[in-house]
Amino acid sequence: MKKDKLHIQWYPGHIAKAERKLKEQLSLVDAVIEVLDARIPLSSGYTNISGLLNGKPRLILLNKADLTHPAELKKWIDLIKEKSGVDVYTTSAKDSKDLNLIVKKATELAEPRIQALMSKGLLRRPARIMIVGMPNVGKSSIINKLTRSSKTKIGAKAGVTRQQQWVRINPQLELLDTPGIIPMKQENQECARKLAFVNSIGENAYSDELVANDLLNLLESKYETALREYYRLSDGEISIENVALSRNWLIKDGKPDIQRTSAYILKDFREGNIGKFILDDFEVNNESVV
Numbered sequence: 304m305k306k307d308k309l310h311i312q313w314y315p316g317h318i319a320k321a322e323r324k325l326k327e328q329l330s331l332v333d334a335v336i337e338v339l340d341a342r343i344p345l346s347s348g349y350t351n352i353s354g355l356l357n358g359k360p361r362l363i364l365l366n367k368a369d370l371t372h373p374a375e376l377k378k379w380i381d382l383i384k385e386k387s388g389v390d391v392y393t394t395s396a397k398d399s400k401d402l403n404l405i406v407k408k409a410t411e412l413a414e415p416r417i418q419a420l421m422s423k424g425l426l427r428r429p430a431r432i433m434i435v436g437m438p439n440v441g442k443s444s445i446i447n448k449l450t451r452s453s454k455t456k457i458g459a460k461a462g463v464t465r466q467q468q469w470v471r472i473n474p475q476l477e478l479l480d481t482p483g484i485i486p487m488k489q490e491n492q493e494c495a496r497k498l499a500f501v502n503s504i505g506e507n508a509y510s511d512e513l514v515a516n517d518l519l520n521l522l523e524s525k526y527e528t529a530l531r532e533y534y535r536l537s538d539g540e541i542s543i544e545n546v547a548l549s550r551n552w553l554i555k556d557g558k559p560d561i562q563r564t565s566a567y568i569l570k571d572f573r574e575g576n577i578g579k580f581i582l583d584d585f586e587v588n589n590e591s592v593v
């Protein structure tokens with residue numbers, strides 16, 4: 304398998320602006336909902352999130368839970384709850400589960416600040432909560448689900464939401480949708496690669512071939528059986544070339560079509576076709592969850 308070095312760095316202009324805006328709005332909101340991608344519960348989080356949020360009350364949603372196994376995810380929920388000390392819920396665009404509990408919990412998070420404002424003589428106002436998270440984790444989709452509408456724009460790539468947008472959920476709750484923000488420096492390349500796998504990093508920051516190659520390596524180490532079954536690779540090396548040959552994705556002279564196969568591998572993974580996976584390592588990483 305190819306061993307070319309994959310290095311990911313991505314920080315387009317709109318993110319710098321989004322980050323500034325987020326900091327500006329932080330003082331105006333009562334609490335924050337942090338959305339993580341359930342397939343990478345650790346790598347889709349921010350280091351030092353409590354510091355970044357200036358101590359604002361927070362709850363965590365592990366979204367895209369439909370792309371993971373519930374039993375595996377349960378271990379992560381318990382771990383994150385324990386380490387962060389905040390409420391953690393799972394969500395999924397595919398699941399029509401009632402989101403009333405999340406609305407209720409979010410509204411409750413804001414209550415102490417609203418009470419404090421009222422004690423200063425101000426009138427009661429709706430809870431104001433900001434939704435934050437890496438690009439493409441499903442922030443806008445969650446808002447649309449809560450409002451049973453298409454008030455916010457969504458899309459299967461990083462950087463769909465470009466501006467903050469307030470959305471009224473009910474008379475007691477307003478949510479602020481924000482553009483996904485990725486840290487300026489991708490010091491942890493393992494996290495960066497996983498963010499690329501789930502399409503949280505702009506596609507022009509990397510070559511599909513290098514990322515697909517890396518993804519195959521990781522899936523082989525954690526979920527080899529599912530990977531071999533899906534691509535009908537009963538034995539032999541797991542590689543982009545062999546996937547191409549197995550699928551008959553060829554260019555002229557019967558050579559494997561590496562470009563097309565790489566794009567398909569990423570698509571198959573992102574859509575959950577290969578299987579339901581969690582790519583972070585529970586045993587190795589459980590010290591670093593904050």
Ligand SMILES: Nc1nc2c(ncn2[C@@H]2O[C@H](COP(=O)(O)OP(=O)(O)OP(=O)(O)O)[C@@H](O)[C@H]2O)c(=O)[nH]1
Nearest residue numbers: 395396439440441442443444457458462463464483
């Ligand atoms: N399978 C699955 N797909 C989801 C889920 N939630 C969102 N998606 C898909 O993920 C993609 C990204 O969703 P968005 O809601 O646009 O993500 P976002 O976090 O707002 O992204 P930015 O605005 O770019 O920061 C879309 O294609 C959604 O249809 C989910 O729970 N499960």
Ligand SMILES: [Mg+2]
Nearest residue numbers: 442443463464
């Ligand atoms: Mg969005």
